[in-house]
Amino acid sequence: SMSLRSNNEFTSFKLPKGQEQVIYETIEIYYNDNEQYITEPNKRYDFFVKYQDIAGDFNNIVQRWFEDVEESLRPITNILLDSLHYKKSFDETEFLFVFQGVEAFHRRCLQNTTILKEHHKAYLKEKLKSMADKEFKSWLLQRLNYAYEPFARVRLESIFKNYKDILIPGIEKKQYSLWIKQMVDSRNFLTHFDPDSADKKVDSTTLYHYTSLLKALLAILILKHIGLNDEILALIPKTYSYSLDKLINEIK
Template sequence: MSGTKAMKMNILDEFEIKGFWKLPESEEEVSGILFYSKDKITLELLGSFGDEYDIPNKLNRYDIVHGFSDKGEEFTLFDVYMSTFSFNAPGILTESYLVSEFIVGANFKSKEEIEFYSMSIYPTYLAEWLDRRNFIGKYDENRNLKSIEWLDSVAFEYRVEELNVNIKEIQYINESANTQHKFNWTTQTGLQITPNKTKNLEWFLDVSHSLKNLLTLIINQPIHIIRYNFYGDIDTTIGGNEKYRKKYCYFRTVRNLTIKPKFDESSAFVKFRDIEDSFEFIINNWFKVQAEYETIFDLYTSEFYKTRYINSSFLSAIQSLETYHRKKFNTKLFNEETYSSFAEKIIEYAKKETPEFASKIEGMLGYGNEVSLSKRIKELLGNMGEDIKEYIIGEKPKQKKFIQQLVDTRNYLTHFDKGKKANLLESFDELFYATQRLKALQIVIMYKELGIEENFVFDKIKNTNQFSWHLPKAKKVLN
């Protein structure tokens, strides 16, 4: 789609921007087209950024490229790499560049100078999950639709003290009409993030990524942000009593992005109405524990966004539980001071008697005071109620067996040595259902860190399609 205003587009759209492009420190403009799709951003130039006598180099890379479109929009392109060039004599030199991301609305000189007052993001499935039902139809006595009315719902606005920020539910409304026979009225639900002072681009993107992960955890679907709007200083070019802030749009590539044509609310692990009264509390806790447990949350949510291979999914879940235990329990085999004293003596001896092995021994001793995976899982299970453990795994003998299955299988997938591993899980079904159990354990742990009662999580596990089907089946396969 050419001749397009990028401000009206979102990350799901494909479009072309015709315009002139230049480097920030240069006055020389080059004609070209910016091609956008969610998988790839390309800038095609009819000419060159270099001197006309320079030979193009595929190593050419520019931090910033400025653009001005035929529709009057300003662009700032970031991390621009040359991919191909072509020259024919007689003919015109052409260059093609890959672009990592770009902002519509201004020519910024550097990323470091960019600061915004607020940001609005529009995640997939958010509207369906909130289930506001803003439209209401009015019918005549024959049940013929006569009009549609918009009902303002009570949108939430929360204060997140950890970030000194307000998070507010908002609506982005699109309408188009042919007054003779057609009227289209659509909305997108988003979140407006307004800090107590201006913040840079990376700060806003980090917060949006964190909120995306929280929604992924709760909704139990891969969440994608399909529109980023940023707002800056008051726009003095607009007259009248109303004051508007300058608006900017942000675009980047999002590979492997798929969206369900219809989102089924029953797919969500937790429905909004079940936590509406405590959602502000949950968001605040999320940002409180995010720094300490970011790796655990990322390992869980990243599984929603990549091609799933059962071995890597199993190992990722194990790693998440191990990392959590290490941070939460800090269990060691020996007192740290005692162990350090022993380790120093062993290393000193090794350097003296077997210097060729000293560095290897020193590396091994770096982890020598860590407890086993078996003990870690036992302690994690010991921190959960009996009912939920029995529902996910089974009674105590089955729990003991499952722990050994995890240990044997993790060791085999790490070292590929079967040895005498009597409880090794080898088939796809065994690994799949073991991973489902691990995911259920991850969810219990993460929700408890967010301040949610275990009984509430247990109820959701029993009544969610994924776990209510997979966990009973896991007992038949694994027990």
């Protein structure tokens, strides 16, 4: 670590009046001095997007970020940004967080929640209007209140259908449907810890590759939302080419 002296100054009031002493704030800086991280040059795909890629539309993109993303999607972007931090080891909770981010983005930006709720409310009213047992009817309504929400599998299928050509051009539905099944099964086990479904969870190495896939997908969703074109978005999966190649060649 090293110490720097800040320009921020404050006065000590412990001294008698007229003898105040100016004291400068000390800033401690901690850094990793491992040469592995400071001598290796940055690669093109260490970054999703270079300034040159968006220079012509930079002002509009930044404006859309603060208008459309910073407030309404902050929890989702925080998930993505946190997942991009360098970590020495992989943890299964990272898979859950990124999966949750993709689900949340679909709910907020890719489905019309208002219409779904209205149709669902009307459907329940029609189906339950003749139910005589009011207590059971109330109990049932509480449990069906959010039944209009699509299952995680349906959300991922919708996203892959619309973004597969950016994520992995040429991939067939049969293959990405298998990926979705394995991701959802793994997510369900890690969330609910049902012993009967333990064998459906993929191994940690495969889960790591699926996490990379979801990171690429979430980045594409967010950056597409603020106006980046498909040509630029197609660069994002290259950051995770190792994991994507593993999935393409080994899980099909």
